[in-house]
Amino acid sequence: MTTHASRYAFRIGPTGMLGALGLLLLLFVAVAGPVIWGADASHLDVAAAQQGPSAQHLLGTDSLGRDMFARVMSGARLSLVLAVLATALGSAAGVLLGAFPTVLGRRGRRAWESVMNTAIAFPALLLALCVATVAGVGAKGAVWALGIASAPNFARLTYTLASSVSGSDYVLAARILGVSRPRLMLRHVLPNIAEPLIVTTTLQVGGMLIALSGLSFIGLGVQPPSYDWGRLLNENLNRIYTAPAAALAPGVAIVIAGLVFTALGESATALVRADAPTAGAARPRRFGGAPRPTAAPWQQAEAAIPTADAGAYALRVHDLSVVFPGPVGPVHTVRGVTLDVRRGERVGIVGESGSGKTLTAMAIAGLVPEPGRVTAARMEIAGRDPGTLRAPERRRLLGSMTAVVFQDPLSSFNPALKMGRQLTEASEVHLGLPHARAIRLAQERLHQVRIPSPALRMAQYPHELSGGMRQRAMIAMGLMGEPELIIADEPTTALDVTVQEQIVRLLGQINQDTTAAILMISHDISVVTSLCHRVVVMYAGHIVEDIDVASLLAGPAHPYTQALLASVPHMGSDRNQPLATIPGRPPQPRELPAGCAFAPRCPFASDTCRSRQPPLQVRDGRRVACWHPRPPRAADPTDTTTTTAGPA
Incomplete structure (x- = not known):
């Protein structure tokens, strides 16, 4: 207790201590002033009118002989x-x-x-x-x-x-x-x-x-017979030269009280800064049910996509675009994205920063901020088009059957609410569960994502949990509504390697234990290939390649995908050589070239590439947008992380 008290005393400093003492004094005077000095403040003694300071009247008297010190003290309230x-x-x-x-x-x-x-x-x-x-x-x-x-x-x-x-x-x-x-x-x-x-x-x-x-x-405030410090100042200011103590005392009281509250406010500012943290067809089974007999272990990302009910899709998006207004016209940040994800499938979206992968996911989840405008020729989640639903049904589809795991859970969780309150909100709003039932369900979900002592964690604030624990809690929040689609936006970016592996394993286990599809967004292609069945590569807001993991490791067709793989170091990398990089930088959405957006950085670009946008076509079992796709090569069992671009 002493340590905490001394720490806070140090933070607020001497100004804060003086302000606190001054506030206590003001409170005492406001409460006790009329009781102690009220009688003297109202006692009339015309014979002693307008006297100067004396032992009997410390500040003298007013024009009716009332004690000025008593009136100042009792007027504080x-x-x-x-x-x-x-x-x-x-x-x-x-x-x-x-x-x-x-x-x-x-x-x-x-x-x-x-x-x-x-x-x-x-x-x-x-x-x-x-x-x-x-x-x-x-x-x-x-x-x-x-x-x-x-x-x-x-x-x-x-x-x-x-x-x-x-x-x-x-x-x-x-x-x-x-x-x-x-x-x-x-x-x-x-x-x-x-x-x-x-x-x-x-x-x-x-x-x-x-x-x-x-x-x-000035006469617009307190009126006689009541009085405050301003009224007292008005009544005695004309005696400033004959009895300055009586004239200035109310003004001094006003100044002192103002300084006290200013000191308190400044100290509170310092204290707040010091304490600031640094920092939804067929419904799926609840997480924890029996695993699907046809589901492959999560570690075998190259395994075949589950074929049971292959006609059912968790997500179908055709010709998705996201446009923001710009100073010289609309800015197209996502351009004509077409993506189908089957139930139980794990699909990764990769690309450099600014490629449009996160905005694509946010558009699917209905989270694109204003003034962004989302359009699509087709948009279906669990077989239903959010745009054709009434507002309550749309909120239930996006809020309950779609779960979003954000990149930074510390900023995604409300820092002012305890974890329990945040976890139960979705089930209370959409499932209509009573609070007690929602609490039990939240504890089950925290336990299922391997968070120890769920009841204790629910009573804590987000900043009291570790980074990995917050990410697990974010996944548990998504599972509160039985989602058919889980969108994981860079869920491992801010975590160390060990915790990254734990989160990837957890997502794989959730996919194995439910029919929920996973759409994982990441800039780290090695993390995506360890979890997903299929990889979608985006560049400048456009899909440039859509390929299954086995074919990806055997050799992608698009030069950009090859460059991404080559830039990932692995155990066999020559430490005497510099790390592989992609020359140049991605184009700004408002500065897109007429042809292939990757052409300025591609060593195989031709005049056709620079003048015409390549369509996304099926080649050798994968979709690729390239005029000169690279031929596939046989998989090298000793190299499962990188590949080298071949000749045109």
Whole structure:
């Protein structure tokens, strides 16, 4: 306990300690002031009017002989209460106004921004004076005036903070799950921006105290017989030269209280920074059921794709495109992707960064962020087209029968919610399970993905789990809804080699124990070949080769696929030679050439390659988009990771 206390004392520093002590003093005066000094503050003694400081009256007396020290001390309660009320009103209104637009559509956000920009452009002090006049002179009108005047700026801050998390993976997933907008805002958005808002609110109290005192000083705030520090300052300022102590005491109290709240806010900012983490035809059997008799062991990736019910597909996508608006026209990031995945099949998508593999997966899962536009001649998941379904059915298809395992589970999990709350949300929303049943199911799923002590882990926050454990928990979350398609987006990128192997084994075991197909996205072709039956190679938003693993290891047809394989080091690599690389860089989506996008980097490119886009055609049992495909070679049992491009 002592160690923790000393650590926090070190973080907040002497300024924070002084602020904390000052707050305790202010609270004491606000609570006890009217009790201790109230009688003296209201006692009239005209004979002792306007006296200077003395042993009996430390700050002198006012024009009616009332003790100024007692009035300053007893006036603290009303001054602080009004400041807190005005801050609470402004911050509450600002949070609601600023957070709700983040869960609206694009048009709703634009309309909100127009209105709020106009409100912010209007001077806050002038707005406060207008509201105070309309609401009426007095303490109530002053509170409403300053609360309303401060709301637009607080709303803008909240909107900026909320926008930074509204595009997070866990918010997008919650949208697909069908979480209502109020629940989305209260559960997934606001908890993750609470700390900076609390810090800002603390700082705001000091500013509100000064503003309220200013309104009282000019006669628009507290009215007699009530009094706050601003009112006392107004009544005694004309004695600044004859009795400076009585005139300046209320002002000094205002300054001290403002400094206390400023110190608290600054210390809270430092403390928050120090504590910030560094960082869904036939339904499948639940994970853990009896394995399919026809399923091959996951380690034998080159084994034949299961042929049982070969006409049933977990995924069918034809001519898929993803387009974003650009400064000089639309930018095509995914271009005409056609991909069919059978139930129980494991398909990998590989390519360099920017090849469009992740956007393809996000388009299938319905997670492409605005203003992206997804089009497809055909899109079916488990035999159903999401575009033809009503909103509830579409959310169930994408949120329950499709599972997405994101690349970075730390950013994909909501950092403000415990693991149990996040794991149970899908089953509660889509399966209609009561909370207790959903808790039991979540514990079963955590146990099945080999996470020890499931009950303990469900009571922890995401940052309290290791990287490998978080990735397993992400897989368990996907299994809460009995998915027919599992999309794994770079699930091993941030993990060490040992944990990578464990995750790959786990995905293979899940595929073996269910009919769920797996679509795995990775830049590491060696990881994909260790798990998948088939590999789809993408370049510049287009599929350049679709090949089974056995043929891939025997020799791919596309030069880009060959170059990817050659760039993967293996145990037989000559350590005296530099690592193989692919010269040049992938083209930007807005700078695609007229012909083959790989032509500028391909050693076999011809004039035809540079002028005409090659179609994706079937050659030797694989689909390849190349005018000069490489001929297959016999598999070398001593080399299962690399291949060498042959002559044209």
